[in-house]
Amino acid sequence: MIEKPDCIFCQIASGRASAARITESAHALAFMDLFPAADGHVLVIPKTHYENLFESDEETLADVHLLARRVALAMRHALAPDGMMMFQLNGVAAGQSVFHYHAHLLPRRAGSELRIHGRAKADPARLAELAARIAAALA
Secondary structure (H helix, E strand, C coil), X not given: CCCCCCCHHHHHHHCCCCCCEEEECCCEEEEECCCCCCCCCEEEEECCCCCCCCCCXXXXXXXXXXXXXXXXXXXXXXXXXXXXXXXXXXXXXXXCCCCCXXXXXXXXXXXXXXXXXXXXXXXXXXXXXXXXXXXXXXC
């Protein structure tokens, strides 16, 4: 696994930083966004450091997106959103703020404000509760 020591997502993947983890696969990890744009906002990352889509290898990229689909299905069951956004940003001009490839899974409620980044740090207990609900729906 290639790791960039100052990358927060690398630190989460290696266990050196905490996160409300949901599940993982051979090459990917899903966890709750610490600054959610909506309740239930999940990030899916490769365990190996790739700055963006253009640097990632095909095997890892496929694993990230297959895990994202599994987690999205579990989110649909556990959270019952009206809709689901999945998006990924590459470069500052596109809104990327953490330079480790990641996909966002954002449950949507009818009439809610459309945002891609949250403004406030979430309550850790709420993140843990949501992660447990989504993880339970994976079974």
